[in-house]
Amino acid sequence: MTSHRLNKWESPKIEKPVNIIVGGYGSGKSEVSVNLARFLVLDKSFTARPISIMDLDIANPYFRSREASAELEKLGITPINPEGAQFYADLPIILPQIRGAIETAAGTLICDVGGDDVGARVLSSLATSFDSSTYDMILVLNANRPFTSDMAGCLKTIGEIETASRLKFTGIISNTHLMDDTDEEIVMRGIELSKEVSAETGLKLYFVSAEQKILDKIKQTNIDIPVLPLNRSLLKPWE
Amino acid sequence: MAKVLMKGNEAIAEAAIKAGANNYFCYPITPQTEVAEYLAKRMPEVGGVFLQGESELAVANMIFGAAATGKRVFTTSSSPGISLMQEAISYMAGAELPCVIVNIMRGGPGLGGILPAQSDYFQSVKGGGHGDYRLLVLAPSTVQEAVDLMMLSFHLADKYSNPVMMIGDGMIGQMMEPVEFPDVYVEPEELPEKKWAITGAKGRKPKVVKSLFLDPYQLEDSSWHLHEKYELMKKNEVRFERYKVSDKNEMMLVSYGTMARICQTAIDALEDEGISIGLFRPISLFPCPQDAIYAEAIKKNIKDVLVIEMSTGQLVEDVERAVVGKKKVSLFGRTGGVVPSPEEVINKIREMVTKKSKKTKTKKKA
Structure with missing residues (x-):
């Protein structure tokens, strides 16, 4: 598996049992969540197991992390998704086991949340289940999205999501991309903006994520933060 | 302008603003609600109107009223x-009012489901409402094409004083792709003055915009006048694209929207196996590129x-009409929100090609 081949950079460090992955629409939250789960399960030095992934996206009807469930389950990751016909719905349904899974999180739980403040609102109904000492809430930042292309936009998004979720961010993931048009320059520009937002807000910059084929073209010395190589799982039918 | 990453729904919204359409009326429904979400943020920035009505009925009639003022108006659903x-x-077509309606299709009939479908072809192309009328119907297959066709839709609506509909399956609305917008939108050609626009009758005779004609001869005249417009559309607005069409092709696929992209992936894979297939992709659904389909x-x-479509067979009827029995026309359809994979399409084509070659061999032996 390419995602587990020797990373020429430092690997992402996951510190808390509960990791809430949030961001604007199209920032790449689901792809990052799926890849992070896969990376951790394959990383033998990572011991906070078992690893589960929870799809909390109630805003998007398609291209959600639940679509990669079968693949993740094979690797030993536990997917937590709506069941039956609700699997296909975009209704604000919170399964009873969701609250339980958050409160009793053993090992590592990755929560993939829907986009923008609209998607993050689901967190407010669960806010009392999150213990501030056991969770990180991480913003996935894509500088190529219109509403998070500059500092002002990022700060606005952070504020809106924090208000809607009733939770505070603890960190940032730089995931700047332009789908198939992504190049090294785009990834590097994204890191720059993420560093600026990190400096302005005091939020920790956890890691940068980018497709393996782009990372292969970047010099080791050019990135000084941990790196999560991506192998896309949430593809369009013709890809 | 540099490329940005946008969800189809957002890109459609931004394209409308680029084309000077600052009047948007809507009612939320999956999978197109992001158009409304985006415009709720954007319209105040450009001094436009964003209004969520109490139902789609209300919204469509708001569009009717707003269009009568001559301003560019649109809705999405x-x-x-x-x-x-x-x-x-139907009233707007009868009253000859330009407006743009976007349908990001989901599975039907009835409330159906929320996953992608193409089962509103008949509704869009063959009427939907009552009376002798047509909509100009465009179908993009990429987010960039959705942007381009959205801007063009406003132009064509004004050119023909007729509602224009852009349809895409749910994926067009939901998927993210890089897109580019023009810095300044330029009309492809000069547009007629909107002499009929209701702008306040101070100092001039009142104007009437209506679709009611109690005198049957007047109504007939109006209907034939509309018909002439539709004939003009058939002459001037046929749009399509061909993919890997050559004299080596054994088979021609006809498919539109994102389904055509799945067909392209299948065609590329089959090419590697030595099976040559071409794709005909209608971009204008009305007017249907009938003559071009026939010629191919x-x-x-x-x-x-x-014909490959996400329905139990709608486009296929127009293809049959175009081909007039000269060749056998078959259908491969999935529906209800089930999107066929390139593998399914490949298998279907392989099965048909193998059957054909077996038949030919048997004939030769005889």
Whole structure:
């Protein structure tokens, strides 16, 4: 598996049992969540197991992390998704086991949340289940999205999501991309903006994520933060 | 302008603003609600109107009223919502009002589901509402094309004083792709003055915009006048694209929207196996590129015409009409929100090509 081949950079460090992955629409939250789960399960030095992934996206009807469930389950990751016909719905349904899974999180739980403040609102109904000492809430930042292309936009998004979720961010993931048009320059520009937002807000910059084929073209010395190589799982039918 | 990453729904919204359409009326429905979410943020920035009505019925009639002022107006919805709008759409066609309606299609009939479908072809192309009228219907297959066709839709609506509909399956609305917008939108050609626009009758005679004609001869005149417009559209607005069409093709696929992209992936894979297939992709659904489909289908090398759509068979009827029995037209359809994979399409084509070659071999032996 390419995602587990020797990373020429430092690997992402996951510190808390509960990791809430949030961001604007199209920032790449689901792809990052799926890849992070896969990376951790394959990383033998990572011991906070078992690893589960929870799809909390109630805003998007398609291209959600639940679509990669079968693949993740094979690797030993536990997917937590709506069941039956609700699997296909975009209704604000919170399964009873969701609250339980958050409160009793053993090992590592990755929560993939829907986009923008609209998607993050689901967190407010669960806010009392999150213990501030056991969770990180991480913003996935894509500088190529219109509403998070500059500092002002990022700060606005952070504020809106924090208000809607009733939770505070603890960190940032730089995931700047332009789908198939992504190049090294785009990834590097994204890191720059993420560093600026990190400096302005005091939020920790956890890691940068980018497709393996782009990372292969970047010099080791050019990135000084941990790196999560991506192998896309949430593809369009013709890809 | 540099490329940005946008969800189809957002890109459609931004394209409308680029084309100077600052009047948007809507009612939310999956999978197109992001258009409304985006415009709720954007319209105040450009001094436009964003209004969420109490239902699709209300919205469509708001469009009717707003269009009568001569301003560029639009709405977006998804299948069941579009059904609710049909009465006002027929009225607007009758009253010759330009407007743009976007349908990001989901599975039907009835409330159906929320996953991608193409089962509103008949509704869009063959009427939907009552009376002798047509909509100009465009179908993009990429987010960039959705942007381009959205801007063009406003132009064509004004050119013909007629509602224009852009339809895409749910994926067009939901998927993210890089897109580019023009810095300044330029009309492709000069547009007629909107002399009919209701702008306040101070100092001039009142104008009347209506679709009611009690005198049957007047109504007949009006209907034939509309008909002439539709004939002009058939002459001037046919749009399509061909992919890997050559005299080596054994078969021609006909498919539109994102389904055509799945066909392209299948065609590329089959090419590696030495099976040559071409794709005909209608971009304008009304007018249907009938003559061009006929011209491709009758070519000697084409043994089969296969229509692939996300429905139980709607576009296929227009393809049959175009081919007029000269070649066999078959259908491969999935529906209800089930999107066929390139593998399914490949298998279907392989099965048809193998059957054909077996038949030919048997004939030769005899």
